[in-house]
Amino acid sequence: MEERLLIIINEIRNDKGEEHVAEIKPELSLRKDLGFDSMDLATFTARVDEEFGVDVFETGIVDLLSDVMEKLG
Amino acid sequence: MEYFWQDEQRNILKSREEFIEDLRKIQSINLYNCEQNPYDMMLQLVASMLYGKETYLLDDNFSASELLSLGISATDTSKVYYIDNPVRIKNFSDIVSAIQSNNWRVWLFTSGTTGLPKKVCHGYGSLGRNVRYNERHNKDVWAFAYKMSHMAGVQVLLQALVNNNTIVYIFEDSPQNVVKIIKRAACTNISATPTFYRNLLPFISEDLPAVKHITLGGEKYDENLCNKLHQLIPGAKIHNIYASTETGSILASHGNKFSILPEYKQWIKISPDNELCIHKSLLGDFSCADDWYNTHDLVEIDENGFLRFLSRKSDLINVGGYKVNPLEVENLIQQVDGVEDCLVKGKKNSVLGSVLEVDVVVNSRYDAKTMKTNIMDRLKKELQPFKIPRIYHFVETIEKTRSGKKVRK
Structure with a gap:
């Protein structure tokens, strides 16, 4: 799961011309640490939904990667 | 004969x-x-x-x-x-x-x-x-x-x-x-x-x-x-x-x-x-x-009385409160070398209401990863950020309705 999440995150960062992150850390904040704006978050949700079949933002706002990983089980 | x-x-x-x-x-x-x-x-x-x-x-x-x-x-x-x-x-x-x-x-x-x-x-x-x-x-x-x-x-x-x-x-x-x-x-x-x-x-x-x-x-x-x-x-x-x-x-x-x-x-x-x-x-x-x-x-009418079509109203996609005309985006994507056909759609999204996704048919001589970069580079130059599709699917064909139009829903 971590590997696939890492690919999605780096795809989004790559599209914005930002450096790849090396590894997934549960304490990382999508907004503060990864610099995701609302468009990036929407993209992240859609891509995660495609990969895992789970809409992680469906029941509210998520920020930490640990929250995302918990929803993905 | x-x-x-x-x-x-x-x-x-x-x-x-x-x-x-x-x-x-x-x-x-x-x-x-x-x-x-x-x-x-x-x-x-x-x-x-x-x-x-x-x-x-x-x-x-x-x-x-x-x-x-x-x-x-x-x-x-x-x-x-x-x-x-x-x-x-x-x-x-x-x-x-x-x-x-x-x-x-x-x-x-x-x-x-x-x-x-x-x-x-x-x-x-x-x-x-x-x-x-x-x-x-x-x-x-x-x-x-x-x-x-x-x-x-x-x-x-x-x-x-x-x-x-x-x-x-x-x-x-x-x-x-x-x-x-x-x-x-x-x-x-x-x-x-x-x-x-x-x-x-x-x-x-x-x-x-x-x-x-x-x-x-x-x-x-x-x-x-x-x-x-x-x-x-x-x-x-x-x-x-x-x-x-x-x-x-x-x-x-x-x-x-x-x-x-x-x-x-x-x-x-x-x-x-x-x-x-x-x-x-x-x-x-x-x-x-x-x-x-x-x-x-x-439509709009110019100063010389000519009529110009802008979009079908029902085709507009609402991305976080911004209305996107998919035809405008498709028009630009079509201009990228290697693109043969494309379809921009709204995908239901819990963050923004809709996000833009695009199905692209590319010429077999081009690879998908390069094409995504080429398309995004082109769109970044020409469009406001909310009009740029973030989800890309490289497909063989674009589905058409029975009358030959692209299926947009």
């Missing part, structure tokens, strides 16, 4: 005499015309015109439930009118006279891309309005690239019939074959959707000198496509038609700017929301609550 009807896919070649003979042999006319073979459908349609009988044109591949949604039961489709007193057809002119008599009615169904299917009744008064009938057209050879059961198909059929032209049926053939047939049959006129031409482009490797008129209709004007067609077939004039099942063909242009004919000016108006509205006197017959039919097409 010069044929009236050529269909290479089905190996059907008919001279005018054979066509007239086939008409003479008809003993009954279908109330619901859903013939699988386009020649048979055409024959039945012309017979209904000759005898002044009302007929419904149906796609041959409607399922029973689709027919029911149109209010037609399975048993209805076998209803016929029997011909007791056959009309004496001496020659082709008799057929032309009958068609121009406006003594017939044909019912068509909208493709339902913007709502529930709707049935519309047309006669020669509304469908023949823009038929050009004179000596300049008597040598035209029509490449027939629409379904016979759709308004555009009937329109092309009328144009070809009244001018005694040859019809070369190419709809649903492979793009490679279509190009070969157009050349071999020396087609002078082609009328089709932009999507149809887009599929042909990669296969037009040599000039098609016989082609003199290329008409596009049924979808938004595509400037890139028109430019490419002009480069590949320089001897042809390119026309854009604004038409719908409800209206028949109303406006024509040589580019993105449509002029309104003086005789139509009082029957065409723009609503306060910039939507094109057409008076019922120019329409086919259907249940329209008002004297004016709102097409929901967004």
Whole structure:
């Protein structure tokens, strides 16, 4: 799961011309640490939904990667 | 030998005499015309015109439930009118006279891309309005690239019939074959959707000198496509038609700017929301609550009085409160080298309401990862960020509706 999440995150960062992150850390904040704006978050949700079949933002706002990983089980 | 009807896919070649003979042999006319073979459908349609009988044109591949949604039961489709007193057809002119008599009615169904299917009744008064009938057209050879059961198909059929032209049926053939047939049959006129031409482009490797008129209709004007067609077939004039099942063909242009004919000016108006509205006197017959039919097409009129189409209102995608016109985005993506076709859609999203996703068909010489970067680089230069699709699917083909339009929902 971590590997696939890492690919999605780096795809989004790559599209914005930002450096790849090396590894997934549960304490990382999508907004503060990864610099995701609302468009990036929407993209992240859609891509995660495609990969895992789970809409992680469906029941509210998520920020930490640990929250995302918990929803993905 | 010069044929009236050529269909290479089905190996059907008919001279005018054979066509007239086939008409003479008809003993009954279908109330619901859903013939699988386009020649048979055409024959039945012309017979209904000759005898002044009302007929419904149906796609041959409607399922029973689709027919029911149109209010037609399975048993209805076998209803016929029997011909007791056959009309004496001496020659082709008799057929032309009958068609121009406006003594017939044909019912068509909208493709339902913007709502529930709707049935519309047309006669020669509304469908023949823009038929050009004179000596300049008597040598035209029509490449027939629409379904016979759709308004555009009937329109092309009328144009070809009244001018005694040859019809070369190419709809649903492979793009490679279509190009070969157009050349071999020396087609002078082609009328089709932009999507149809887009599929042909990669296969037009040599000039098609016989082609003199290329008409596009049924979808938004595509400037890139028109430019490419002009480069590949320089001897042809390119026309854009604004038409719908409800209206028949109303406006024509040589580019993105449509002029309104003086005789139509009082029957065409723009609503306060910039939507094109057409008076019922120019329409086919259907249940329209008002004297004016709102097409929901967004338009603007420039300082010289030309009309320009901006978008169909229903096509706009709301991304976080921003309205995106997918056609604008597609137009730019189409300009990226290696892109053969694309479709921008809204995908339901719990963060922004919708996010833009795009299906892209790329030339096999390009790889998907590079193409995504190339497309995004181009869009970043030309568009506000919210208009740039973030989700990319590289696909083999873009799904089309039964009328050949892209499936946007």
